[in-house]
Amino acid sequence: AQSVTQPDIHITVSEGASLELRCNYSYGATPYLFWYVQSPGQGLQLLLKYFSGDTLVQGIKGFEAEFKRSQSSFNLRKPSVHWSDAAEYFCAVRGYSTLTFGKGTMLLVSP
Amino acid sequence: ETGVTQTPRHLVMGMTNKKSLKCEQHLGHNAMYWYKQSAKKPLELMFVYNFKEQTENNSVPSRFSPECPNSSHLFLHLHTLQPEDSALYLCASSQAQGGYTFGSGTRLTVV
Numbered sequence A: 001a002q003s004v005t006q007p008d009i010h011i012t013v014s015e016g017a018s019l020e021l022r023c024n025y026s027y028g029a030t031p032y033l034f035w036y037v038q039s040p041g042q043g044l045q046l047l048l049k050y051f052s053g054d055t056l057v058q059g060i061k062g063f064e065a066e067f068k069r070s071q072s073s074f075n076l077r078k079p080s081v082h083w084s085d086a087a088e089y090f091c092a093v094r095g096y097s098t099l100t101f102g103k104g105t106m107l108l109v110s111p
Numbered sequence B: 001e002t003g004v005t006q007t008p009r010h011l012v013m014g015m016t017n018k019k020s021l022k023c024e025q026h027l028g029h030n031a032m033y034w035y036k037q038s039a040k041k042p043l044e045l046m047f048v049y050n051f052k053e054q055t056e057n058n059s060v061p062s063r064f065s066p067e068c069p070n071s072s073h074l075f076l077h078l079h080t081l082q083p084e085d086s087a088l089y090l091c092a093s094s095q096a097q098g099g100y101t102f103g104s105g106t107r108l109t110v111v
Helices: none
Strands: A003-005 A008-013 A019-021 A022-025 A033-038 A045-052 A056-058 A064-069 A073-078 A087-094 A099-100 A105-110 B004-007 B008-011 B018-025 B029-035 B044-050 B053-057 B064-070 B071-081 B087-094 B106-110
Touching: A003 A045, A003 A099, A003 B029, A008 A019, A019 A105, A019 B018, A022 A087, A033 A064, A033 A073, A045 A056, A045 A064, A073 A087, A105 B064, B004 B087, B008 B018, B018 B029, B018 B087, B029 B071, B044 B064, B053 B064
Parallel strands: A008 A105, B008 B106
Antiparallel strands: A003 A022, A019 A073, A033 A045, A033 A087, A056 A064, A064 A073, A087 A099, A087 A105, B004 B018, B018 B071, B029 B044, B029 B087, B044 B053, B064 B071, B087 B106
16 A cells, blocks of 8 residues: 655744755555645645656745655755745655545744 | 635534535546545545545545535535544545645534
């Protein structure tokens, strides 16, 4: 069965600093990978996705993620964080049928 | 707006009440999902519908009863709920192996 691990429950980053959120997945074949963001009281918004091809994918709001098959990872990055990026971030993997989510990483942005 | 609309946004109900949550999508997607999101817990998949047919029920108690009259509408009928059922209920839709599009959720409080 597929699974996703987000090892960091909380991360605090200074505004303007770079960000990397970690995600490791488990799936037997080539996975479909996603990053979602959730602001308080809202649904999940898709940031970016990887299906195949170029392992570095660009998303909305200046985010990017890199698929590394050898490390079973799909880490999310942003070069310069803005206060409005404070939210919870979910990594997800889709196998044959449904999407499996990690437990999420809460991003706090300090002034 | 994401293309997936959930109503109501907030719902408070007593344990003896019967209420329904509604989800509507006009994205042409053929699959719809109900997720439960509780504090400090990962997203829990409840039900999956493909082309109006229920294809997955993740051991959800019978006090939750889904209904999918067509591929654009999904309901979650609630009766005799417990306080621990208080959560954010998220609806999502998808097409084939693509990512999910989520609604903004219904915040349910059972008193």
